[in-house]
Amino acid sequence: GAVVSQHPSRVICKSGTSVKIECRSLDFQATTMFWYRQFPKQSLMLMATSNEGSKATYEQGVEKDKFLINHASLTLSTLTVTSAHPEDSSFYICSASLGTSGGLGGGTQYFGPGTRLTVL
């Protein structure tokens, strides 16, 4: 159980184009989805938290107009990197959570396999 998929796994694009990454919880309904970015040999950096049907909450320093997040359903969230530049090249990882209500393990995040973005 608790499988999260992410698509595409790898994308190479030209500078100035937009890239959409999908994150799906396959066997559970995710109350909350998270988007992370990780540069080589660095820790995970939370970009934003999104709840189904509401606007995402962005972390300080993350441009909401550049990284558009849509959480249309309890099983799907998308991250669109608009007008991508080479410095946006990174490993983008989503995670999904059942939420924090009740029981041990509330808040457990299950991660997708990640998307490696290379902007030329």
Next chain:
Amino acid sequence: GQNIDQPTEMTATEGAIVQINCTYQTSGFNGLFWYQQHAGEAPTFLSYNVLDGLEEKGRFSSFLSRSKGYSYLLLKELQMKDSASYLCAPLDSNYQLIWGAGTKLIIKP
């Protein structure tokens, strides 16, 4: 502030036991997670502790002391596939995971 402290790197021998320590300071506390992350891959969930004590799950065990802000992950009967980074991540009062840089574990034959 919020802070996670883990060794940057550890080396152990195949078949041996290794303990990865983690100390943390967070705004509030709602449990602590351990994740495993192989190079180039996303993290995978290993364990969750919210009460003091030891949680055993196969070859992996995790310990928590809330009063000391301390946890460890114990890996027994090490296998080459255990070579990975191990991330200690406490959950703060907002139920947000606080991530450190993790401990890179190198297993040698």
